[in-house]
Amino acid sequence: MPAPTSEERNRLDRAVLLDAAERLFYERGIRAVGMDQVRAASGLPLKRIYRLFSAKEDLVVAVLRRRDQRWRGELVDHVERVPEPRDRVLALFDWLERWFAEPGFRGCAWINAHGELGSSSERVLAEVRSHKQAFHDQIAEWVRATGAPVVEPVVLLAEGAIVTAGVSGDPAAARHARRAVARMLGTV
Known part of the structure; x- marks a missing residue:
């Protein structure tokens, strides 16, 4: 079983994810950006992304x-x-x-x-x-x-x-x- 994610790790991952998503959504449009693009830009696995934001x-x-x-x-x-x-x-x-x-x-x-x-x-x-x-x-x-x-x-x-x-x-x-x-x- 994996170790629980620390609050600091959550905070850092969340910031990286929000930075990447904001840039992509603003540059290309929300509907035009898929979650795979957000994953690639943030460097976070999709599983991690969906743990931070379920949708x-x-x-x-x-x-x-x-x-x-x-x-x-x-x-x-x-x-x-x-x-x-x-x-x-x-x-x-x-x-x-x-x-x-x-x-x-x-x-x-x-x-x-x-x-x-x-x-x-x-x-x-x-x-x-x-x-x-x-x-x-x-x-x-x-x-x-x-x-x-x-x-x-x-x-x-x-x-x-x-x-x-x-x-x-x-x-x-x-x-x-x-x-x-x-x-x-x-x-x-």
Whole structure:
């Protein structure tokens, strides 16, 4: 009988697996990636993968959840460095533009997951909605601090810029949205 796997080994294998799956799902699409490809990219045996995540859907949800924490954490770190409330809102769009210009940018992982699985997986849909609500709530907090009653337009401009950049491959969508928000906030 094999020795039980240590918590540390589980943590390390899980991280390797999530890294590999996230990269593959984001680059190629969730449905296009089979578990054999995840196995090859992670270097873990299928048996081990299925011990960590009993189904591909479980893996997808874990990838989205972890990406959400990292993505929103990086955004907050960037924006919260800016002292003035109005400038914080504009810093959101500066961060988005940098993200859009990254090599391998393929749009929003949650919009992509929704497009592929949102109608067939309640758990993926819930994860997508959770991310989008958290993003909305964070933007709302920054906008409310300015005193301007423009939360929903700013959220829509941010979401629209993300989708536009994902489809067009052009980071300029963030600059255009930033200019519109600056006008709304009276900071032009």
